[in-house]
Amino acid sequence: MSDIQNFKPVQKYETFSYLPEMNADQVRRQIEYTIAQGWNPAVEYSEKEHAMSNYWYMWKLPMFGEQSVEAVLSEIEQCRRANPGMMVRFLAYDNYAQSQGTAFVVDRGR
Numbered sequence: 001m002s003d004i005q006n007f008k009p010v011q012k013y014e015t016f017s018y019l020p021e022m023n024a025d026q027v028r029r030q031i032e033y034t035i036a037q038g039w040n041p042a043v044e045y046s047e048k049e050h051a052m053s054n055y056w057y058m059w060k061l062p063m064f065g066e067q068s069v070e071a072v073l074s075e076i077e078q079c080r081r082a083n084p085g086m087m088v089r090f091l092a093y094d095n096y097a098q099s100q101g102t103a104f105v106v107d108r109g110r
Contacts, residue, residue: 016104027076027090027106031069034092039101040064041072042091045083048109062093076106085109 016022022030034041041063044056059079066072072090079088087109094101 028069031072034102035067039092039094041066043075043079044091045079045086045088047086051087080107
């Protein structure tokens with residue numbers, strides 16, 4: 001019995017949360033993909049203890065029609081600096097399906 005491990009639940013958030021944390025290049029490629037799909041990027045943030053809530057704080061308005069990956073990455077970085085210790089996630093809204101196309105945490109707020 002000594003080789004049986006205890007199950008320790010790990011908090012999982014949004015798309016990709018069961019994978020290892022993405023590096024900067026992988027985040028960039030996901031943002032490039034969403035822009036190529038014609039989706040509208042947005043950034044949200046939340047305290048860790050409220051991260052499982054459906055409601056995160058919106059960082060500015062969604063970036064409707066944004067075509068620049070650099071502009072989106074800049075907004076993510078501004079959100080990180082303005083809200084240290086908070087979790088930050090990237091979202092992309094699909095106009096056609098009228099829903100979120102993707103959402104994933106880019107900073108777990110260490």
